[in-house]
Amino acid sequence: xxxxPMKVSGSEAVILSLLEEGVEVIFGYPGGAIxxxxxxxxxxxxxITHILTRHEQGAAHAAEGYAxxxxxxxxxxxxxxPGATNLVTGIADAMIDSIPMVCITGQVASPLxxxxxxxxxDVLGISMPITKWNYQITTPxxxxxxxxxxxxxAQTGRPGPVLLDITKDAQFGELEFNYKKCRKIRSYVPENPxxxxxxxxxxxxxxxxxxxxxxxxxxxxxxxxxxxxxxFIEKTGIPAAWTLLGLSALPSEHPLNVGMLxxxxxxxxxxxxxxxxxxxxxxMRFDDRVTGKVSAYARDAKIVHLDIDPAEINKIIKxxxxxxxxxxxxxxxxxxxxxxxxxxxxxxxxxxxxxTEFEKVIEKDLHPTKAGLTMGEAISLISEKTNNxxxxxxxxxxxxxxxxxxxxxxxxxxxxxxxxxGTMGYGLPAAMGAQLAAPDRTVVTVIGDGGFQMTIQELGTxxxxxxxxxxxxxNNNFLGMVRQWQQLFFEKRYxxxxxxxxxxxxxxxxxxxxxxxxxSRENLDEAIAEMVSFDGPxxxxxxxxxxxxxxxxxxxxxxxxxxxxxx
Amino acid sequence: xxxxxxxxxFSENHIGLLTRITIVFTRRKINxxxxxxxxxxxxxxxxxxxxxxxxxxxxxxxxxxxxxxxxVLKAFYHTNEEMIYQEIALYKVPTEALYDSDQIENIVRNSxxxxxxxxxxxxxxxxxxxxxxxxALFEQLNQFxxxxxxxxxxxALTRDPIERLSEFLNERDAFLDSxx
Numbered sequence: 078x079x080x081x082p083m084k085v086s087g088s089e090a091v092i093l094s095l096l097e098e099g100v101e102v103i104f105g106y107p108g109g110a111i112x113x114x115x116x117x118x119x120x121x122x123x124x125i126t127h128i129l130t131r132h133e134q135g136a137a138h139a140a141e142g143y144a145x146x147x148x149x150x151x152x153x154x155x156x157x158x159p160g161a162t163n164l165v166t167g168i169a170d171a172m173i174d175s176i177p178m179v180c181i182t183g184q185v186a187s188p189l190x191x192x193x194x195x196x197x198x199d200v201l202g203i204s205m206p207i208t209k210w211n212y213q214i215t216t217p218x219x220x221x222x223x224x225x226x227x228x229x230x231a232q233t234g235r236p237g238p239v240l241l242d243i244t245k246d247a248q249f250g251e252l253e254f255n256y257k258k259c260r261k262i263r264s265y266v267p268e269n270p271x272x273x274x275x276x277x278x279x280x281x282x283x284x285x286x287x288x289x290x291x292x293x294x295x296x297x298x299x300x301x302x303x304x305x306x307x308x309f310i311e312k313t314g315i316p317a318a319w320t321l322l323g324l325s326a327l328p329s330e331h332p333l334n335v336g337m338l339x340x341x342x343x344x345x346x347x348x349x350x351x352x353x354x355x356x357x358x359x360x361m362r363f364d365d366r367v368t369g370k371v372s373a374y375a376r377d378a379k380i381v382h383l384d385i386d387p388a389e390i391n392k393i394i395k396x397x398x399x400x401x402x403x404x405x406x407x408x409x410x411x412x413x414x415x416x417x418x419x420x421x422x423x424x425x426x427x428x429x430x431x432x433t434e435f436e437k438v439i440e441k442d443l444h445p446t447k448a449g450l451t452m453g454e455a456i457s458l459i460s461e462k463t464n465n466x467x468x469x470x471x472x473x474x475x476x477x478x479x480x481x482x483x484x485x486x487x488x489x490x491x492x493x494x495x496x497x498x499g500t501m502g503y504g505l506p507a508a509m510g511a512q513l514a515a516p517d518r519t520v521v522t523v524i525g526d527g528g529f530q531m532t533i534q535e536l537g538t539x540x541x542x543x544x545x546x547x548x549x550x551x552n553n554n555f556l557g558m559v560r561q562w563q564q565l566f567f568e569k570r571y572x573x574x575x576x577x578x579x580x581x582x583x584x585x586x587x588x589x590x591x592x593x594x595x596x597s598r599e600n601l602d603e604a605i606a607e608m609v610s611f612d613g614p615x616x617x618x619x620x621x622x623x624x625x626x627x628x629x630x631x632x633x634x635x636x637x638x639x640x641x642x643x644x
Numbered sequence: 645x646x647x648x649x650x651x652x653x654f655s656e657n658h659i660g661l662l663t664r665i666t667i668v669f670t671r672r673k674i675n676x677x678x679x680x681x682x683x684x685x686x687x688x689x690x691x692x693x694x695x696x697x698x699x700x701x702x703x704x705x706x707x708x709x710x711x712x713x714x715x716v717l718k719a720f721y722h723t724n725e726e727m728i729y730q731e732i733a734l735y736k737v738p739t740e741a742l743y744d745s746d747q748i749e750n751i752v753r754n755s756x757x758x759x760x761x762x763x764x765x766x767x768x769x770x771x772x773x774x775x776x777x778x779x780a781l782f783e784q785l786n787q788f789x790x791x792x793x794x795x796x797x798x799x800a801l802t803r804d805p806i807e808r809l810s811e812f813l814n815e816r817d818a819f820l821d822s823x824x
Contacts, residue, residue: 201660206667210714214658230714261820263813264656264717387709 082253087217088113090254091181091243092121092288094264097256100152102126102143102513104136106163108156109196111183114247114281115154128513128542131534133160135506137167138532141176142470142510145493146300150177150231151510157184158196161242162203166500168238169207173497174322175295177236179227182205186246187215200242209237212307217250218606221257229259234267235386236299264279269383271402271410279357279381279398280414286355288423289315290346292338292367295322295406295496296360302405303327303489306359309412314419316427318346320361321481325492325558329465329485335427339367341478344438345430347629347637350375352426359383360404363393364497372637407593433515437642438628443483449622450598453477459521460484467519468493468511472504472528475557478627480523502531505548509535512544519547519609526552526578536588547608548592549619553625554578561626565644566633585616593614648677649703650800651711652725653692654684654717654809661715665692668709674698678731680797689717693729693800718812722802728799733778733793734760734771741788742767748788755781766791776819 085093091114095103105127107115118127130136133155140151151171153163161182171178185194201213214223220243227239255397283289297306303326310317310327315334319531327334336343338350347369350356356378360366368374371393382389382396384402390399400407456479460467465485470493471477477494486492493511494528495503509521529550539546560574585592592615595604601619608617631640655661662681669676671818688718696703703721741763742748748767752759757771771781778795 202663205660205664206671211660245779261823262714263816263820266816266819267823386712388705388712390708392705392708 082255084251085254086113086117086248087220087243087250087252088117088222088248090217090220090252091224092117092125093254094221095152095232096121096124097258098224098228098607099149100125102128103152103154104128104130104143104510105154105399106133106136106156108160108183110157110185110245111154111160111181113212114181114183114243126513128479128509128538130506130538132532133163133179134166134502134539135509135532135535137164137178137180138170138500138506139510140178140180141167141171141174141503142493142507143514144171144176144178145507146483146490146511146514148299148490150179150228152179152181155180155182156196157182157200158198160196161200162198165207166498168204168240170495170498170500170503171238172207172209174495175235175236175299176238177231178238179224179231180238180240182240182242183248184244187244188246190244200240207238208240211240211242213242213244214247215244217247217252220247221254222259223261225257226262229262230265234265257529268390268403269387271403271407275398275400275606276407276414279400279411281315282355282381283315283357283411284416284418287311287420288353289355289357289420289434290349290353290378291317291357291359292320293317293323293326293359294320294361295440296404297323297326298489299358300385300404302360302408303407305333305405305412309408309415312412312417313415314421314424316420316424318343319602320364320367320496321494322496323361324481325486326489328487333424335358335424336431337481338363338370339542340625341482341629343431343482344434344629344640344642345427347428347631347640348430351377351636351638353378355379355381357381357383358394359408360385362389368393369631369635369637373638375459383411390422395405413431434629434642442479447622449625450601451625452476452618452621453483454598455549455551455605455619455621456480457483457599458525458605459523459609461519462605463606467491467521468515470494470504470508470511470520470522472522472524473474473499473501474525474528474553475561475625475627476523476525476551490567501528504528505532505535505539508546508548509539509542509544512546520545521547523547523549523551525557526550526554526576527556528582529581533584536585536590540589544614545612545619546613546614547611548616549608550581550616551621552578552618553621553623554583555623557625558627560624561563564626565623572600581616581618590614590616592618594620596620645697646697648695648697648724649700649721649796650724650729651692651694651696651703651707651710651721651799653694653717653719655690656715656717656726657683657690658689658715661713663711664715665694665710668706669696672702672706673703674706678797680799683807686691686813689809689813693798717816722800727800727802729774730772731775731778731796731798732770732772733781733795735771735782735785735790736766736771736792737785737788737790739763739765741769748785751781751784752782755784757781
């Protein structure tokens with residue numbers, strides 16, 4: 078845009094730059110060093126929505142939830158010092174999960190830098206290991222260009238969080254405002270063009286393979302390659318399994334969707350990884366939760382790895398053929414180069430494995446005969462009552478794994494969860510962000526009683542902003558996942574995992590939120606129906622079996638072949 | 645097997661970039677044996693020479709993580725055999741030791757070192773070479789009590805006939821233009 082330059086304050090330039098980038102929502106918390114920016118924001122409240130969270134961590138996770146649903150950078154504001162350090166967990170989470178995010182922090186005035194001034198902390202230094210890029214702005218003139226670069230870097234290539242630290246004098250100073258979007262940076266190659274020779278090599282391996290297995294991750298969602306993925310597997314008849322963050326990219330009911338990989342994934346895709354003669358990994362990074370023992374992973378398979386990030390190639394698993402570039406383009410080219418095929422007998426092995434898992438695990442989870450409620454039945458019922466069309470946001474722990482296993486999806490970008498970092502306290506604020514990103518969709522968040530209490534204050538934000546988030550609290554009065562490990566690997570020595578919990582409904586009520594508690598099977602159906610149809614935010618506390626375990630499970634350090642179906 | 649590797653990084657000149665680069669090593673608990681940073685032949689482009697003692701697998705991963713940093717233009721690694729490298733060392737010895745015998749003079753001549761400055765109290769000697777050579781000279785001079793000693797980080801060139809940096813920058817510019 079090339080309008081006549083106009084003279085504005087640095088703080089106003091921040092807001093104008095965000096508007097130029099199409100920002101509609103900011104999550105934040107004001108404080109001394111960012112007050113000029115908040116003062117400018119006051120004049121733009123019709124053009125931009127600001128959500129005042131109750132803690133900066135909430136702002137960061139909300140921005141993540143927003144980014145996951147929209148695919149655009151989530152934006153958060155925080156003041157210097159404690160405001161900025163409170164963002165850190167959320168930034169680290171966004172970094173490891175490749176979430177585009179632009180954080181703007183206030184900083185003490187530039188003459189005070191390095192003097193231990195009030196609320197000064199070295200935010201640039203602190204955030205360096207957990208940002209894709211960060212930059213400190215000390216003069217007003219730098220603001221438009223730095224913000225343009227921030228959005229370009231956050232949203233292109235492998236996305237990630239960036240942080241801009243703006244000193245108070247830069248916010249107060251004046252500049253001639255003229256905004257130009259950033260289109261390239263000399264030292265930064267967002268993506269490599271797909272090499273057609275590599276595609277041909279990969280296609281040859283695929284055509285020759287008798288037992289191919291495709292593994293997809295979040296890269297498919299980030300590059301919006303869902304249709305290309307489906308076209309590829311349908312042409313080749315290759316079964317496809319997903320990582321936690323790849324969930325919802327392929328409809329749950331697709332006949333070639335063989336389930337979740339990894340520690341609490343499905344039986345078939347785990348054991349059959351070691352039967353496969355070819356692994357095609359798309360937009361995934363072979364996390365240790367997926368591979369189990371690396372030296373015993375995919376032993377008989379050649380590996381084709383499609384990824385946008387060159388640093389992921391050969392990082393964990395050596396690739397026989399690496400196809401660098403954007404998944405949408407590489408999958409399309411791959412589909413054009415492979416032969417039509419089907420792998421019926423091979424696919425049958427997955428279906429058989431599913432039957433085994435169904436008998437040993439799923440049946441008990443979804444149709445339990447014992448009195449206590451299971452997490453599985455609650456989650457499965459919520460999925461059903463929302464017509465498998467809801468956005469599901471989870472916290473971290475047992476409920477997260479159960480939710481990933483039993484929630485069903487029709488649409489991509491419908492699952493929001495903290496994967497790499499495993500951040501307890503993520504669910505509630507991320508659900509706010511997801512709801513703001515998709516106001517017309519039902520957003521349900523499943524949270525355990527441990528994680529809920531880490532960011533419970535965001536109930537206030539949800540009520541203040543009338544966000545109709547449906548919160549399902551699966552309460553077992555335990556830090557369930559840790560307790561499960563203590564039971565299985567630490568001789569049931571339940572060291573500090575039992576919780577004496579508050580009356581959650583009373584807390585919700587204190588915040589002005591409706592809710593209900595259910596602890597018996599006969600009331601579950603109705604309670605969920607009531608929650609789903611409720612107009613506004615709602616807390617449904619489901620009291621579940623105290624000492625239930627999540628199975629299947631690949632014990633830490635074991636091969637995926639040694640996945641356990643029971644203790 | 646662990647051995648010495650020379651990592652070369654070309655980057656933009658931005659504040660904080662040194663930290664970003666060293667974080668890649670810190671996070672993997674790899675010690676930096678030596679580090680030299682200065683402007684390259686192309687104005688505005690900085691060159692880092694980093695010496696580490698690690699396995700080839702680890703140096704490969706480190707280099708790809710460094711290259712991923714937004715402000716880094718290019719990173720690569722070489723073994724010592726693939727590079728021509730030098731370090732510079734300065735030695736301060738008491739000047740009276742030179743008067744007492746011609747031993748120091750001979751050591752300086754034979755080791756290809758040179759004298760930079762002589763005052764009444766001290767004489768400063770300079771030598772460039774590999775660490776073993778500058779260290780050997782130190783041992784020899786230390787019989788006369790070296791008063792101060794300093795050795796620089798490594799500077800290194802590849803055995804390529806030309807530095808391909810400007811070619812690389814032109815290619816990069818053309819590539820980024822083609823992506824528009």
